[in-house]
Amino acid sequence: QVQLVESGGGLVQAGDSLRLSCAASGRTSSSYTMGWFRQAPGKDREFVAAISWSGGSTYYADSVKGRFTISRDDAKNTVYLQMNSLKPEDTAVYYCAAVGPYYSGSYYSPAGYDYWGQGTRVTVSS
Numbered sequence: 001q002v003q004l005v006e007s008g009g010g011l012v013q014a015g016d017s018l019r020l021s022c023a024a025s026g027r028t029s030s031s032y033t034m035g036w037f038r039q040a041p042g043k044d045r046e047f048v049a050a051i052s053w054s055g056g057s058t059y060y061a062d063s064v065k066g067r068f069t070i071s072r073d074d075a076k077n078t079v080y081l082q083m084n085s086l087k088p089e090d091t092a093v094y095y096c097a098a099v100g101p102y103y104s105g106s107y108y109s110p111a112g113y114d115y116w117g118q119g120t121r122v123t124v125s126s
Contacts, residue, residue, distance in 0.1 A: 001026045001027065001115075002024055002025070002026040002027070002032060002098050002114070002115040003024070003025045003026050003115070004022055004023070004024055004096045004097070004098060004115055004116065004117035005022070005023045005117055005118070006020060006021065006022050006094065006095065006096045006117040006118065006119060006120040007020070007021050007022075007023070007120055008020040008021050008120060009093075009094060009120030009121045009122045010121075010122065010123070011123045011125065012086055012122075012123070012124055012125070013086075013124070013125050013126075014086060014087055014088055014124055014125065014126050015085060015086065016086050016124070017082070017083060017084045017085075017086065018083045018086065018122060019080055019081065019082050019083070020036070020080065020081040020083065020094055020096075020120060020122075021078055021079070021080055022034065022036075022078060022079040022080075022081075022096030022117060023076075023077060023078050024077045024078065024079070024096075024098065025077060031053050031100070031101045032053055032098040032099060032100060032101065032115075033050060033051065033052050033053050033098070033099050033100075033101070033103065033107060034050065034051050034070075034072060034079040034096065034097070034098055035047065035048075035049065035050035035051075035096070035097045035098075035099070035107060035113060036048040036049045036050070036070060036079075036081045036094060036095070036096060036097070037094070037095045037097060037110055038090075038092035038093065038094045038095065038122075039092055039093050039095070039119075040091060040092040040093075043092075045095070045110050046061065047059075047061050047107075047108040047109070047110070048060075048061055048064055048068065048081070048094070049061065049064065049068055049069075049070040049081060050070065050107040050108075051070045051071065051072050051079065053101050055071070055072050055074075058070055059107050059108065061108075063089075064083075064090075067083065067084050067085045067086075068081060068082065068083050068084070069081070069082040069084075070082075079096060081094070083122070086122075086124045087124060088124050088125065088126045089124075090122060090124050091122060091123050091124050092121075092122060093119040093120070093121050093122075094119060094120050094121075094122055095116055095117055095118075095119045096116070096117040097110065097113035097114075097115060097116050097117070098113060098114060098115040099112055099113045099114055099115075100114060
């Protein structure tokens with residue numbers, strides 16, 4: 001089992017920055033690929049970013065590429081999502097997710113992830 005707890009959400013203005021954190025605990029959490037997803041009201045949960053268990057590969061949705069950066073610190077069992085140049089359309093609940101090291105499917109689909117946090121709300125005002 002892996003437990004995930006997100007933090008760092010809040011209310012900001014367009015153009016501001018936020019850094020989300022996802023603290024992981026449980027067995028061998030450092031061997032999991034970690035992802036961030038978001039869900040806006042009335043919309044499906046969508047992929048934001050993912051980072052491989054080694055940290056050597058990162059993946060981003062086109063809508064956030066160049067503005068968001070995912071990173072991980074395995075010594076702290078924490079994954080981060082640095083969000084810069086925030087836009088009102090980034091408003092959503094952001095979820096951290098984990099998938100095991102033997103997963104061979106798409107990191108872009110929420111269906112492949114085994115563990116989820118409770119989410120942290122990000123609101124960007126115009």
